[in-house]
Amino acid sequence: MSDQNNKPAVAFVREQPIPASPPPTSASGPVRWLQENLFPTWGNALLTVISLYVIYVVLSSSLPWILGGVWNTSSLAECREVLDGRSAACFSVLRERWNQLMFGFKYPPEFYWRPILAFFLMLVAAAPVLFPDLPRKMLVFTGLYPFVAFWLIWGGTILSPLLALAGCVLGYLAYSKWVSRSFAAGFFGGIAVAFVVWWLGGLLIPEGASDNAMLPAVASRDLGGFMLNMMLGVTCVSLSVPLGIALALGRQSDLPIVKGICVIFIEFIRGVPLITLLFVASVMLAYLFPPDATVDLFLRVVIMITMFSAAYIAEVIRGGLAALPKGQKEAADSLGLDYAQAMRLIILPQALKISIPGIVNVAVGLFKDTTLVSVISMFDIVGMIRGPILASTEWNGVYWELFLFAAVLFFVVCYSISQYSQWLERRLETDHR
Amino acid sequence: MKKSVLLGALSVAGVAAGVASAGTLDDVKARGKLNCGVTTGLVGFAAPDANGEWKGFDVDVCRAVAAAVLGDGSAVEFVPTTGKTRFTALASGEIDLLARNTTWTFSRDVDLKFEFVGVNYYDGQGFLVPKELGVSSAKELDGATVCIQTGTTTELNLADFFRSNNISYEPVPIETNAEGQQQYLAGACDAYTTDASGLASTRATFEDPSAHVILPEIISKEPLAPLVRHGDNEWGDVVRWTLNALIAAEELNVTSANVGELAAGTENPEINRLLGTEGTLGEMLGLDADWAQKAITAGGNYGEIFAKNIGETTPIGLARGLNAQWTDGGLLYAPPFR
Numbered sequence: 001m002s003d004q005n006n007k008p009a010v011a012f013v014r015e016q017p018i019p020a021s022p023p024p025t026s027a028s029g030p031v032r033w034l035q036e037n038l039f040p041t042w043g044n045a046l047l048t049v050i051s052l053y054v055i056y057v058v059l060s061s062s063l064p065w066i067l068g069g070v071w072n073t074s075s076l077a078e079c080r081e082v083l084d085g086r087s088a089a090c091f092s093v094l095r096e097r098w099n100q101l102m103f104g105f106k107y108p109p110e111f112y113w114r115p116i117l118a119f120f121l122m123l124v125a126a127a128p129v130l131f132p133d134l135p136r137k138m139l140v141f142t143g144l145y146p147f148v149a150f151w152l153i154w155g156g157t158i159l160s161p162l163l164a165l166a167g168c169v170l171g172y173l174a175y176s177k178w179v180s181r182s183f184a185a186g187f188f189g190g191i192a193v194a195f196v197v198w199w200l201g202g203l204l205i206p207e208g209a210s211d212n213a214m215l216p217a218v219a220s221r222d223l224g225g226f227m228l229n230m231m232l233g234v235t236c237v238s239l240s241v242p243l244g245i246a247l248a249l250g251r252q253s254d255l256p257i258v259k260g261i262c263v264i265f266i267e268f269i270r271g272v273p274l275i276t277l278l279f280v281a282s283v284m285l286a287y288l289f290p291p292d293a294t295v296d297l298f299l300r301v302v303i304m305i306t307m308f309s310a311a312y313i314a315e316v317i318r319g320g321l322a323a324l325p326k327g328q329k330e331a332a333d334s335l336g337l338d339y340a341q342a343m344r345l346i347i348l349p350q351a352l353k354i355s356i357p358g359i360v361n362v363a364v365g366l367f368k369d370t371t372l373v374s375v376i377s378m379f380d381i382v383g384m385i386r387g388p389i390l391a392s393t394e395w396n397g398v399y400w401e402l403f404l405f406a407a408v409l410f411f412v413v414c415y416s417i418s419q420y421s422q423w424l425e426r427r428l429e430t431d432h433r
Numbered sequence: 434m435k436k437s438v439l440l441g442a443l444s445v446a447g448v449a450a451g452v453a454s455a456g457t458l459d460d461v462k463a464r465g466k467l468n469c470g471v472t473t474g475l476v477g478f479a480a481p482d483a484n485g486e487w488k489g490f491d492v493d494v495c496r497a498v499a500a501a502v503l504g505d506g507s508a509v510e511f512v513p514t515t516g517k518t519r520f521t522a523l524a525s526g527e528i529d530l531l532a533r534n535t536t537w538t539f540s541r542d543v544d545l546k547f548e549f550v551g552v553n554y555y556d557g558q559g560f561l562v563p564k565e566l567g568v569s570s571a572k573e574l575d576g577a578t579v580c581i582q583t584g585t586t587t588e589l590n591l592a593d594f595f596r597s598n599n600i601s602y603e604p605v606p607i608e609t610n611a612e613g614q615q616q617y618l619a620g621a622c623d624a625y626t627t628d629a630s631g632l633a634s635t636r637a638t639f640e641d642p643s644a645h646v647i648l649p650e651i652i653s654k655e656p657l658a659p660l661v662r663h664g665d666n667e668w669g670d671v672v673r674w675t676l677n678a679l680i681a682a683e684e685l686n687v688t689s690a691n692v693g694e695l696a697a698g699t700e701n702p703e704i705n706r707l708l709g710t711e712g713t714l715g716e717m718l719g720l721d722a723d724w725a726q727k728a729i730t731a732g733g734n735y736g737e738i739f740a741k742n743i744g745e746t747t748p749i750g751l752a753r754g755l756n757a758q759w760t761d762g763g764l765l766y767a768p769p770f771r
Contacts, residue, residue: 076638096483097483279517279518283525287525376517377514377515377518386473386474387472388473389474390611391473391479391480392474392480392481393477393749
């Protein structure tokens, strides 16, 4: 027992750990991934196989059709000649009618640069509103943009947009002068000043001012194509958000008349289909004005769509307001903030954040609803397709290619809007759920 | 764009004051342009081409009227209207004349208070069937499935026709012409029925038009006519006689090619009166003496307009049929110019 040999005779002692060997192929890598995600059970395996088959069937019939498409013919008959019985798309219609799809058939081609420039300026103008990190000074351009865009797209005398701008600026000055007395005085005073300026200025602009303008005038009736959808969408969304906020606040108001007006407006507009409002805009209003002097059809449609979406946005925002605890308003009161300050600094930032998904939902829907104007004979992109293009002897019978193209355009815009709103929600997330 | 558009509204409303409604003829002359309502697009009848230029059978009627009144066939503002907006556009004065494949019916003429000025195309409901069906008459369609646009007079006409011939059919309801075209090609129905001109233009778009035939039976009357508002007979006369001038010109062999030559004076007094070298017909209408000459120069006589837009040499390939001159067994019959 006294043998205390501490060094037993050992043949080999490993001094370094064995390097990790790769896991078996069944436990990692693509095989493992397939097993876990696509074939974990018999039922799921079956579903995978069925899905693969469906994808195969869809792609095998649509891909050759799309990739084998013809781009360089000048009519459907020629397309068919080139294809010679093969089934493939006739995309030539997009190439030949590209400008009509984008700008309508009456916008003068030599002025296409004007809406294109307006479009890119819109991106610049929208940037500081959409992305809070950008320098705040860019908002000055955003404020000027509506007037610039109006002048670019419609052309005519530069006095009109300048006068409109002057009215807005003077109205704002009047507002900021009187608002210290009371909010209502400032608000209505500002609006009244703006209208007086417009009315007086309108008398001053000479009759033929647009005849020799730097940018020749283009009538609203000549607008069309996807440009019209974009213009209606952008104008109506940007107008209906503030109007919707005002309606939502009005509906919460303690003043019975304000509240009554807002409730009736919202409930009436929400109870009427948009297409009815558009018919009223295009058909009924024509009876109310003398012939030759109707209000511009574009303006009538903008008013109707704006009213329609404002009512929906108002309800979305009311939901956001209702979600805030009462303590928020009381806390604002206890800090001595007046109504306008409390709303601007405490209530609305929180309520609007909650409402973002709903507002975006309405905005996307509104943008797609702009295609409804084709039924009142405005030539937006769907109107162009259904009317002039499909009714031409060259292209009668090309349905899939055209409507697919319109769908792709709308998808790109609507998907971008939705991605932006998700980014905004993540950025504004301050509660830790 | 926001408030500047509002401004536009204001300034326009300012201009709006006091537009007295004189006669339409004077309005058109003062404006220097004819506001003509057309369809938003119908193959062969009216559609803008790749350059945005309106072309078509109805369009040429507008151009002829503009040429007669203003001396210039391009002095037309085309106002596209849909089936839903066309009548209000005319009634509210937005357009002076509607030339939009509109069927002349009693209620439209009397109840809606319009004035149809004469038929420019005699249409009627027909049937389109595949050749391989082996059918040569609509009466052999017993038990067939028929694609039919719902809520139209064609639906009622179809029911009447089958009942009066004591045969049965099965309707396949569709919503639009485009849908009908697809359903028919997909074989969802044996026959497709709508106006014969529509069938012809639909067939023209098929990959193999010769595999389909339009049956000879026409089961309804669809006289398509230009129309104006009730109550302005001077203007109605101008449009009516411009249309008649085009029809009479064909009958008298006056074409856009030889009208200049014939206007120098001919042996035929009717041609002379039509072209204004004899008599005072233009003056009676309140137009220049050579009004008809200008109208014919603008797009040709009725036959030329027909051949150019929808005739047998075009992809639409419509035969003259009922729309031939009365001397050729058709229904076109212009009253005498005297």
